[in-house]
Amino acid sequence: MKSAPAKYAILFFACVLFHILGTWSLPLIDRDEPRFAEASREMIERGNYIVPYFNNQLRLDKPPLTYWAQVASYHIFGENDFAARLPSAIAAALTALLIFVWGRRVGGERLAWWAAIIFTLSLQTFVHAKAAVADMWLVLFMTTAHWAGYELLIDSNRAAARPAVASYPQSRWWLTFYLALALGFLAKGPIAWTPLLTVAVVIIYCRDWQVARRFKFVVGILLTLVLVALWGIPALIQTRGEFFRVGIGRHVVGRSLMTLEGHGASSLGMYALLLPFYFVTVFISFFPWSIKVPWLVGKLWRNREAGVGALGYNRTRVDAYLLSGIAVVFVIFTLVSTKLPHYTLPAFPLLALLLARHWHQTAADGSRRSQFASIAIAIACVWISVALVVPPMLARFFPAHQLFQVSRESLQPNMQFAAVEFQEPSL
Numbered sequence: 001m002k003s004a005p006a007k008y009a010i011l012f013f014a015c016v017l018f019h020i021l022g023t024w025s026l027p028l029i030d031r032d033e034p035r036f037a038e039a040s041r042e043m044i045e046r047g048n049y050i051v052p053y054f055n056n057q058l059r060l061d062k063p064p065l066t067y068w069a070q071v072a073s074y075h076i077f078g079e080n081d082f083a084a085r086l087p088s089a090i091a092a093a094l095t096a097l098l099i100f101v102w103g104r105r106v107g108g109e110r111l112a113w114w115a116a117i118i119f120t121l122s123l124q125t126f127v128h129a130k131a132a133v134a135d136m137w138l139v140l141f142m143t144t145a146h147w148a149g150y151e152l153l154i155d156s157n158r159a160a161a162r163p164a165v166a167s168y169p170q171s172r173w174w175l176t177f178y179l180a181l182a183l184g185f186l187a188k189g190p191i192a193w194t195p196l197l198t199v200a201v202v203i204i205y206c207r208d209w210q211v212a213r214r215f216k217f218v219v220g221i222l223l224t225l226v227l228v229a230l231w232g233i234p235a236l237i238q239t240r241g242e243f244f245r246v247g248i249g250r251h252v253v254g255r256s257l258m259t260l261e262g263h264g265a266s267s268l269g270m271y272a273l274l275l276p277f278y279f280v281t282v283f284i285s286f287f288p289w290s291i292k293v294p295w296l297v298g299k300l301w302r303n304r305e306a307g308v309g310a311l312g313y314n315r316t317r318v319d320a321y322l323l324s325g326i327a328v329v330f331v332i333f334t335l336v337s338t339k340l341p342h343y344t345l346p347a348f349p350l351l352a353l354l355l356a357r358h359w360h361q362t363a364a365d366g367s368r369r370s371q372f373a374s375i376a377i378a379i380a381c382v383w384i385s386v387a388l389v390v391p392p393m394l395a396r397f398f399p400a401h402q403l404f405q406v407s408r409e410s411l412q413p414n415m416q417f418a419a420v421e422f423q424e425p426s427l
Contacts, residue, residue, distance in 0.1 A: 008100070011116060015089075016090060016093045019129040020082070023085040023086070024081060026394060026398075027081060027404070028132060032133045033084070036066060036070065036084065036132050037070065037132050040071050042055075043067050044079075048238075052067050060239065062189070063186045063189060064186065069090075070083070070084055085131060088133065091136035091140045092140075098140070100115070102115075102143075106357060107361075111357055115352045115355075122285070123285055124285040128345060130387070138187045141192055142184055142195060142346040143350075144176065146325050148174075149215075151173040152170060153202060154321070174220065179224075181196070185228050186231060191346075195325070198321070202320060202321050278330050279330070299362075300319065322351075325350040330347060
């Protein structure tokens with residue numbers, strides 16, 4: 001029997017290998033990948049690790065954590081497409097590892113494996129773990145905060161649903177919770193603070209105000225703000241406040257109230273029509289496991305009479321927490337005007353845990369042997385085939401790739417190279 005560290009290592013490195021397959025075969029695509037990759041390269045060139053630039057212009061769309069990760073990757077593997085995408089693969093693998101450890105504490109090792117596999121093999125994870133963007137880092141730190149919040153809410157000595165494993169001091173979970181909120185902000189801004197809303201919803205629903213004291217919200221939020229300010233204040237000084245005006249004003253407030261870059265509703269009627277957007281696209285984003293979502297909803301509905309008492313330490317309380325986290329993410333992005341299918345990706349670790357928990361429970365209670373392992377292996381084989389076959393086939397259709405192939409023999413180190421009046425279609 002393998003030790004816990006050995007299992008963690010196997011899961012982590014298997015996920016990294018799974019996610020990096022094919023990342024070297026496809027040029028950087030869409031708007032965001034080239035912008036992140038180039039901004040990280042210019043960060044090295046300028047020696048300025050506080051404020052990112054793109055084509056010598058301030059790039060204030062996102063905080064710097066993703067750029068820092070790409071810079072580290074460039075130093076090790078060189079400035080190339082693979083190195084730009086590797087940090088996302090690592091973040092996705094770390095998220096799967098967190099889900100596994102959290103899952104063990106929720107319902108045992110088998111459930112933990114199922115949850116980690118469900119998350120890893122869902123379509124949006126498969127796509128964004130291979131993309132040179134900030135989303136997987138946001139998912140990682142939001143998952144960390146959600147797990148820490150769960151541990152603070154559910155007493156480790158009384159949670160009936162948790163196996164007998166070592167518990168940790170509340171102070172450690174408290175620090176982890178607010179540190180994750182700070183790092184999540186540095187990954188993609190204030191949306192990383194939604195775990196605070198998850199905790200608030202559960203506390204209000206359970207009507208136990210004593211548990212709120214464990215979070216020490218005022219002190220914790222101040223700690224988070226101080227940690228963010230270590231980067232934020234120098235960034236505001238260097239940009240004379242532009243980072244706040246553009247990063248928060250345009251890309252948070254503006255994205256919420258109006259459509260950015262053509263993604264979302266351009267009128268009130270279209271906004272109302274798109275309200276169910278994420279409740280429909282989840283069947284694509286969470287594919288193939290979304291096939292089980294109607295079954296999961298039905299099972300939860302049938303079990304609704306069990307309810308959640310006033311902080312009654314029972315199995316349904318785990319469901320209440322996971323459901324609250326999922327609902328908070330979906331509701332927030334449902335109300336935001338700008339819409340893209342992957343915005344709800346931070347809810348997928350919670351959805352994976354919830355689905356694994358009930359699927360595993362049903363399999364354990366039934367007489368028929370579960371087919372989960374066979375299904376997971378088949379799905380993994382399909383995704384591996386897609387990763388190895390599709391990118392090389394698609395690469396030759398990208399004008400940027402064709403341009404590079406034609407000009408590569410003429411390019412020399414430190415040569416200035418640009419495309420004039422060239423515009424590649426965006427996804």
